[in-house]
Amino acid sequence: MPTVKPLSPVLGAEVTGVDLGKPLDDATVAAIETALDDHLVVVLPGQTLTPAAFTDFARRWGRPEPHVIDQFHHPESADILILSNVKHGGKPVGLEDAGSYFHTDYSYLDVPARCTMLYAIQMPASGANLGTTFANQRKAWEDLDPATKKRLEGLVGRHHYGNRDNLDETTRTVASPLNRDQKAKLDWVRHPVVRTHPRTGRKTLYSISGSSFGIEGMDDAEAVRLLDELKVHATQPKYLYQRPYRVGDVVIWDNCCLLHQAPLPDPTTARTLWRITVKDKGPTLAA
């Protein structure tokens, strides 16, 4: 059975003793799922995966959904989005910047992401290989005072693809720009500001940064003020954890209870990861 070792007091665990390139029994997958429920991020180091093996593993967790940025899907598996700053013949092989502001994946979709999986293939020399920064939104919720909790319960956020703090498509910290066809596929969706995790039943602040542009029944300026206040609270250093990625790492994170921020990699040193995003079972709110 896998060995689970916490990486920090705030979140994260390393899971060893598992070869994701081989078929896994249900008990092993369940042990990794429990580690994720407990620690919100799990790192499985030293993996060697083909696109098919990575996709097969992801499918054990739910339904992978190909990213709206379809020009960087892996040619052997559309479920894999290539993240890379490498260019072949002047043409990028992957998406270079992947959300360098606090957000959670697919919160702009009615059925958001259960978890995201990254497989590190090519990393710069140590020192330049910063990993994703994660913020524990379950702890941030638990630490709020009772009056604030009461005020937030039942509020419904209005979400759309994008970064509410930066809509300037000429900058690197904007959400990855979409073409007209890709934009046409996306609409406004609703999610609770306080979500209950579908597996653990524990409450968490949900997607208060990134795709949240408003709150139903509230003036937009007032809603953004409240969301900004929550973001300042929920991204304090005491809720954060970051670990540099190493070649062969598979990193899985829970998108219900975390915000995350991708690093802005140095464009002169090659960095390539594969990403698969697995969907939740259904919408966060009843229709």
Ligand SMILES: [Fe+2]
């Ligand atoms: Fe992301």
